[in-house]
Amino acid sequence: MIALAGNPNAGKTTLFNSLTGLRQKVANYPGVTVERKEGNWKLPFGHARLIDLPGLYSLEATSLDEQIARQVIAGELKDIPRPSAVIAVVDSTNLERNLYLVTQILEFGIPVVVALTMMDVFEKQGHEIDIALLSKRLGVPVIAVNAKDGRGVEDLAKAASDAVGKPAASFKLEAAEDGDSQNARIFARYNFVSDVVQAAVRHNDLEKHRRSEKIDSVLTHRFFGLAILAGLMLLVFQAIFSWASLPMDLLEQGFGWLADESRAVIPAGILNDLVSDGIIAGVGGVVVFLPQILLLFFFISLLEDSGYMARAAFLLDKLMSRVGLHGKAFLPLISSFACAIPGIMATRTIESRRDRFATIMIAPLMSCSARLPVYTLMIGAFFSGQYLFGFLSLGAVLMLLMYLLGIVTAIIVAFILKRTILNAPPPPFLMELPPYRMPNIRTVVQNMLTRAWLFLKRAGTVILAISIVLWALTYFPRHEQSAPAVAAAGSELNAGDAKESPEDDAEAGAEQIRNSYAGRLGHLIEPVIEPLGFDWKIGVALIASFAAREVLVSTLSIIYSVGKEENEESQTLIAAIRSAKRDDGRPVWTPLTALTLMVFFVLAMQCMSTVAVVRRETNSWSWPLFMIVYMTGLAYLVSFATYQIGRALGFE
Amino acid sequence: MKEASSHKSANTLRDLPVGSHARVTSVNGKGRISKRLMEMGVVPGADVRVVKAAPFGDPIEVVVRGYNLAMRCTEAESVEVVPV
Numbered sequence: 234m235i236a237l238a239g240n241p242n243a244g245k246t247t248l249f250n251s252l253t254g255l256r257q258k259v260a261n262y263p264g265v266t267v268e269r270k271e272g273n274w275k276l277p278f279g280h281a282r283l284i285d286l287p288g289l290y291s292l293e294a295t296s297l298d299e300q301i302a303r304q305v306i307a308g309e310l311k312d313i314p315r316p317s318a319v320i321a322v323v324d325s326t327n328l329e330r331n332l333y334l335v336t337q338i339l340e341f342g343i344p345v346v347v348a349l350t351m352m353d354v355f356e357k358q359g360h361e362i363d364i365a366l367l368s369k370r371l372g373v374p375v376i377a378v379n380a381k382d383g384r385g386v387e388d389l390a391k392a393a394s395d396a397v398g399k400p401a402a403s404f405k406l407e408a409a410e411d412g413d414s415q416n417a418r419i420f421a422r423y424n425f426v427s428d429v430v431q432a433a434v435r436h437n438d439l440e441k442h443r444r445s446e447k448i449d450s451v452l453t454h455r456f457f458g459l460a461i462l463a464g465l466m467l468l469v470f471q472a473i474f475s476w477a478s479l480p481m482d483l484l485e486q487g488f489g490w491l492a493d494e495s496r497a498v499i500p501a502g503i504l505n506d507l508v509s510d511g512i513i514a515g516v517g518g519v520v521v522f523l524p525q526i527l528l529l530f531f532f533i534s535l536l537e538d539s540g541y542m543a544r545a546a547f548l549l550d551k552l553m554s555r556v557g558l559h560g561k562a563f564l565p566l567i568s569s570f571a572c573a574i575p576g577i578m579a580t581r582t583i584e585s586r587r588d589r590f591a592t593i594m595i596a597p598l599m600s601c602s603a604r605l606p607v608y609t610l611m612i613g614a615f616f617s618g619q620y621l622f623g624f625l626s627l628g629a630v631l632m633l634l635m636y637l638l639g640i641v642t643a644i645i646v647a648f649i650l651k652r653t654i655l656n657a658p659p660p661p662f663l664m665e666l667p668p669y670r671m672p673n674i675r676t677v678v679q680n681m682l683t684r685a686w687l688f689l690k691r692a693g694t695v696i697l698a699i700s701i702v703l704w705a706l707t708y709f710p711r712h713e714q715s716a717p718a719v720a721a722a723g724s725e726l727n728a729g730d731a732k733e734s735p736e737d738d739a740e741a742g743a744e745q746i747r748n749s750y751a752g753r754l755g756h757l758i759e760p761v762i763e764p765l766g767f768d769w770k771i772g773v774a775l776i777a778s779f780a781a782r783e784v785l786v787s788t789l790s791i792i793y794s795v796g797k798e799e800n801e802e803s804q805t806l807i808a809a810i811r812s813a814k815r816d817d818g819r820p821v822w823t824p825l826t827a828l829t830l831m832v833f834f835v836l837a838m839q840c841m842s843t844v845a846v847v848r849r850e851t852n853s854w855s856w857p858l859f860m861i862v863y864m865t866g867l868a869y870l871v872s873f874a875t876y877q878i879g880r881a882l883g884f885e
Numbered sequence: 886m887k888e889a890s891s892h893k894s895a896n897t898l899r900d901l902p903v904g905s906h907a908r909v910t911s912v913n914g915k916g917r918i919s920k921r922l923m924e925m926g927v928v929p930g931a932d933v934r935v936v937k938a939a940p941f942g943d944p945i946e947v948v949v950r951g952y953n954l955a956m957r958c959t960e961a962e963s964v965e966v967v968p969v
Contacts, residue, residue: 291924295917329950330926416912419923423931445953446936455940547955551941554957661921661960666946666953 239322241288244350488517515700538672557651837868914963
């Protein structure tokens with residue numbers, strides 16, 4: 234077991250990839266969300282397990298990453314043996330701060346081999362380094378490596394296998410004892426490092442800074458900087474919003490086809506329905522998000538690897554810190570307008586746990602693309618063709634208001650969270666602005682694929698379970714006359730199975746829903762949703778839409794017997810909604826009900842994929858449960874207020 | 886809680902105009918802040934240069950030990966400097 238440690242941006246990931254190739258696996262450290270990457274490294278004599286520690290500046294425990302790294306090196310973690318050697322990755326263009334970490338590792342009394350990276354840049358800048366002298370002063374082997382062309386990689390393997398099993402060089406710095414011994418030790422380490430660097434390196438120029446600062450004079454410019462950032466965000470948003478729609482449609486059709494096939498192949502009956510409507514539709518509902526996730530992570534890796542992400546956080550930190558969030562929370566929140574899942578996964582770039590959790594908790598309040606079909610249906614049914622002041626489309630204004638409602642609520646919630654359960658003195662905001670670099674395409678792609686795989690694997694299992702439960706709720710108990718291939722309100726993906734005549738199918742489906750557990754639940758919750766102006770049918774649709782928001786549309790189609798292939802712009806569905814009557818003959822739906830429902834959908838937590846991802850990212854059930862309770866509670870209160878105030882003002 | 890005792894009397898990194906060079910004389914502030922600053926290389930005796938301030942005036946960007954570091958004004962306040 235050998236550990237790879239180094240500063241962020243020191244080229245650690247690139248080196249890790251080059252040493253292990255594709256033989257690596259990613260998991261979390263037990264009990265925390267810190268990513269644990271392991272691979273197999275071929276040494277001259279046999280193989281070694283290589284563990285990639287999180288990028289860190291220091292081993293003294295302040296951030297979670299640093300605690301984990303310290304525990305791994307000290308051998309304090311369960312399941313992970315104490316490494317027999319540490320490869321310390323040192324960026325040669327940033328020697329002093331990188332060597333500071335090395336002195337800390339040396340103090341642990343563990344065999345160390347220093348891998349010197351970025352030598353090409355270092356030499357291009359005209360600096361010279363005496364590697365032998367550096368090695369002598371540090372008391373450990375120093376190997377210059379270049380992960381791109383493989384230079385030094387073999388020497389590193391040899392030095393590593395030599396170091397394993399040898400006693401560690403003893404390393405102790407004399408710290409002047411004064412009031413604050415901790416700071417005195419830091420001071421002593423930096424003094425030592427400065428001496429070593431002064432002896433071993435001849436600096437010539439600062440070309441690197443000139444180039445990066447030239448780029449920065451535009452990219453973090455007072456005005457242009459923000460304009461460029463807005464443009465880039467627009468591009469990313471556009472990509473996840475519209476470029477992803479074609480592959481998403483294809484995936485959706487693919488799963489529809491698969492469901493049809495399984496329906497045809499498996500003998501009719503409960504197994505057939507479970508596989509087609511429960512499993513395939515449920516899993517399909519998750520996999521459909523994959524293109525968005527891949528695209529978002531492609532862009533995030535690109536922005537991070539190039540060094541731009543730190544600049545974006547730098548530009549926006551002041552704005553975000555007003556509500557108590559970190560500058561880096563900006564991108565996850567923007568992404569959440571397309572879909573909260575990649576947005577929440579993107580919060581991993583935020584180091585402070587509290588800041589990160591606050592961001593996760595508000596991300597689903599951004600109106601995601603799954604809410605659009607609901608808004609569209611409601612606006613299409615009750616607000617289309619109406620204008621404010623003669624020229625403002627009422628529908629567009631309402632749509633905008635729904636987005637604003639989500640944003641304003643998110644700001645308030647973040648503000649409250651950061652002052653209550655996530656309250657903490659702001660962690661020191663110290664962020665390196667690394668020099669701009671050409672992104673390494675291999676790192677970018679690998680990063681993207683790793684995230685996608687994690688999403689599929691972990692979220693998929695939870696979602697599978699929940700979708701089977703929801704399917705069962707609408708499926709049982711069986712209604713005598715209902716055709717076997719009906720139902721599954723929990724899936725909008727099984728469109729296209731119109732083998733029987735559509736009307737019979739729809740009629741039977743409505744009957745089935747009415748008698749199912751979901752239908753009974755709808756009746757059961759009717760008294761609760763009555764003050765919002767909803768009847769039991771809307772209740773059923775609400776229950777089903779807790780799987781995914783857009784399911785509301787297909788469920789309403791089934792309930793109103795118009796066939797579940799109808800979409801949100803369907804005139805038949807709109808007509809059915811407009812003409813639906815209560816028992817006493819009053820219409821179920823009014824513009825006020827529609828508005829109330831939209832408000833509910835802005836605020837309620839109705840997306841099991843998000844719940845599953847929050848469970849995974851926070852490594853606990855209490856956060857996703859808290860999210861469901863607070864969002865849905867808020868949704869209920871605000872919709873209640875909307876409906877009651879609307880009625881008080883004389884609307885029906 | 887300890888007050889950042891001396892930032893009224895001396896020049897701090899926060900007060901430095903953009904583009905100016907200075908040398909760190911001491912790092913104050915609460916335990917976590919001063920420790921983090923020092924671990925990032927902002928220790929007494931280190932040379933710093935203020936590169937720029939973000940659009941809303943906070944955070945600021947400095948060069949220390951040959952790399953660029955962004956910090957909020959609250960952190961910059963706890964670093965005492967003498968211009969060079």
